[in-house]
Amino acid sequence: MIKFLDLHKINARFDSQFKDEFKHFLNSGYYVLGEGTTVFETNYAKYCGTKHCIGVSNGLDALILIFKGFIQLGKLNKGDEVLVPANTYIASILSIMEVGLKPVFVEPNNDTFNWEASSIKKHITNKIKAVLTVHLYGQLADNEAVLKLAQDHNLLLIEDAAQAHGAENNLGKRAGNLGDAAAFSFYPSKNLGALGEAGAVTTNNEELAKVIVELRNYGSEKKYENVRIGVNNRIDEIQARLLDIKLHFLDADNAKRRSIAENFLSKIKNDKIKLPFYDGSKNHVFHLFVVLVENRKEFMTYLLGNGIQTSIHYSKPPHKQKALQEFSELKLPITEYIHENCVSLPINPVLTQDEVLKIITVINSY
Incomplete structure (x- = not known):
């Protein structure tokens, strides 16, 4: 039988490295937001070509934190509308609605399964404040044209890059570095998959990165000092360590x-x-x-x-x-x-x- 996806076989390639890393993790005595998280965040930011990577609990939370961050920074307000591909996975829609924004559905191209700038343009009104572009199935979504459209209309461009780890545009820029911020999922079935739930936000926006670092950890700037109404959306330390091993491949x-x-x-x-x-x-x-x-x-x-x-x-x-x-x-x-x-x-x-x-x-x- 040819399995659709054999996760055991995929991860068995890293068996000895995983076991060695788990020993380091266990012996470190530091199991939440430790050295492994910092190393992975640094390496994944470098891989994507961004200034910042913030490890979080999963891909949906990564999207939600981006929207929450832009709301906290005053770049978005509840009730604003966000353009999103109609054929995306429901998580894209849920992230928009979770923070009080409104999704506006745009049809894709029936050949690429991704949307095009010409289709997006038809839906732009004064209520639209952001574009959530989805690199569906691992293919970049008409990125240069969509980015120009967003810039021309002063719209935030957010990437749902949950399926596009490592995809590059014609200029050699990777998914995660093609807009104002990007959300990644490291669900086990992804091209870069954890052994459980994990996700990340990448961005070059210093203010947004700072806000998301705080939001993911109870809104805390430093221990027991809470500057925002935050949540617990931290990446699991052991998942970060295992992802860093797989990133090299x-x-x-x-x-x-x-x-x-x-x-x-x-x-x-x-x-x-x-x-x-x-x-x-x-x-x-x-x-x-x-x-x-x-x-x-x-x-x-x-x-x-x-x-x-x-x-x-x-x-x-x-x-x-x-x-x-x-x-x-x-x-x-x-x-x-x-x-x-x-x-x-x-x-x-x-x-x-x-x-x-x-x-x-x-x-x-x-």
Whole structure:
């Protein structure tokens, strides 16, 4: 059986390093916001090309803290509207609503699955104060054009980079350094995945970084002195240490993902399958390889019968979720079509060449 994602096999590559690091962690006697957190934050900021990285509890909290930070700095006010891709994972929407802001849904391009500046522009009003761009499935979202649009209209540009660790634009700038601030998730399935929950905020904004450092730790500037109404959204020290080990292998793992994707794109020949767009650059790290196919259930059953697991990202769009009933009347046909017909194929750095070839052969016979 070719698993959709074999996390044990992915992490087994680091078994001895993890065990050594755990001993250091255990012997340190410092288990919250210790040296491991500082080292990872420093290294991940350097990797992304930003001045600051603040480790937090998960990707959703990273987004929420960014919005809270900008509210505290007076850059946003409750009731302001935020543009967001309609086909994103619901976490993007939840982060906006959690802090009293209002999401405005924008349809994606049906080839790239990401939005375009031309579509965003149509939705800009005097109520819009920020743009939450999502690098969905690991592909940068028309970044240069979206950034220029945000700057031209004096809007904050926030990256939901939860799936795009290491993706680079044409200027060599990485996800996390393409706007005013960025949120990362290190959920175990991500290209840079922890062994539990973890996330981070990256930014070049000194004021925002200071506020988020305080907010994540009970609003504390120093121990027992609370300057803000904060929360407990700290990154777990052991997760930071393990992430720092894996960070050194991220570029190589992303290169392997791109190589597999290029194999799929060049060798899958089946008119029933719509393959994803890819321009051949480093702007895509293929967190997911998503195809569109009508009669999805039949296709997935066929693949499983041939020993290939698949998944769906995501089966229902945010505006059709029960939790967001207030948006249920929106007409978003492109988004709905994608969610009704998308299938994620296995793609990860531990897939063997034989497994890749089997996936291609089985799909071509569908």
